Amino acid sequence: MAELQEVQITEEKPLLPGQTPETAKEAELAARILLDRGQTHSVETPYGSVTFTVYGTPKPKRPAILTYHDVGLNYKSCFQPLFQFGDMQEIIQNFVRVHVDAPGMEEGAPVFPLGYQYPSLDQLADMIPCILQYLNFSTIIGVGVGAGAYILSRYALTHPDTVEGLVLINIDPNAKGWMDWAAHKLTGLTSSIPEMILGHLFSQEELSGNSELIQKYRNIITHAPNLENIELYWNSYNNRRDLNLERGGAVTLRCPVMLVVGDQAPHEDAVECNSKLDPTQTSFLKMADSGGQPQLTQPGKLTEAFKYFLQGMGYMASSCMTRLSRSRTASLTSAASIDGNRSRSRTLSQGSESGTLPSGPPGHTMEVSC
DSSP: OOOOOOOOOOOOOOOOOTTTTHHHHHHHHHHHHHHHHHHHEEEEEEEEEEEEEEOOOOOOOOOEEEEEOOOOOOOHHHHEEEEEOOOGGHHHHHHHHEEEETTTOTOOOOOTTTTOOOOOHHHHHTTTTHHHHHOOOOOOOEETTTTTHHHHHHHHHHHHGGGEEEEEESSOOOOOOOOHHHHHHHHHSOHHHHHHHHHHSOOOHHHHHTTTHHHHHHHHTTTTTTTHHHHHHHHHHHHHOOOOOOOTSSSOOSSSSSEEEEETTTTTTTGGGGSSSSSSEHHHHHHHHOOTTTHHHHHHHHHHHHHHHHHHHHOTTTTOOGGGGGGSHHHHHEEEETTTEEEEEEEEEGGGSSSSOOOTTTTEEEEEOO
16 A cells, blocks of 8 residues: 555645735735724714724624724723723734714814704614624623723623623713702812813722822813813713613613723722622722722723623633732622522632632622732
8 A cells, every 4th residue: 555645735725917026015915904904984873973993804793893992082092092902902803893983082082063853762772773884793791991981781681692702891870860850069169170070980099199190181171172072972861861770670680791990990880780789790890099990990800700690601711820820819798599589608719829810609799809
């Protein structure tokens, strides 16, 4: 029998007619640069035009990661430090991303004419189906901050079948009460719009410290050419309706949810919606040394938590975890229902030498400090 020989076959991409190997490489490089920069689109909706930027290409049987920013920011100033973080690259290689800019918040946006009726947060949520239809995307994992977290939650309540998971940073699900309105009006008499928005984004300790980060974002907001538009978005946020979330009720988020808040965030008390969500689907992450904007100040910790969240949804099972595993402490607080009406709580503290972040057993709400 003749001796078998190994033959190595290399697959080559066919060249287009008239294309040389050099021009093919240039075209491939140009396409890669275009994907890295993102492709910006605008689509008309019943409530006006909305702009969004797409990075990467759709992956089979995987949702898109869709982000929505907070007041005073756009998708770049809100999410760029997070999605450009080194460890985040493993995630963005596995998912296509859609970064939504609220109307009038995109770079170079013209100022809306006097008397323009800006969409409510509910209407901003109703724009998202137009984006997904334009891109032919069926499901998303939403990542929202502040007003953006509220918008994505509202969308998930009305379109639950299209949302596989939510990461909600600094969400306040409640409408403003009378005391809030009075405080807001009094603040408006003595503070400018930029200062009120900065007070929404950062804690008083951070603002008093006036770090380089605070100086940067104070300059961005104060000198924004579209400040009139920002004020309209701000007003819509302050006029939001209550989400009326109720654990076990008809109005609740039915997908896995990770609630995130900084240890000094102005919205720390507002993440009480943790108690209003399904404990089998919800994790609550309180991040130490992160101030009011964890995605800006602690992108490494948030990236690692996001990886765990995706793993819990069945994605990126082989992802390597590093940072949270080395964090100083991790505490797990969980509540489980027993015999239908009785409940008990359990606290588990685990040192950093364990190598892994504890994962809550089914039926538990997880609270982690890292």
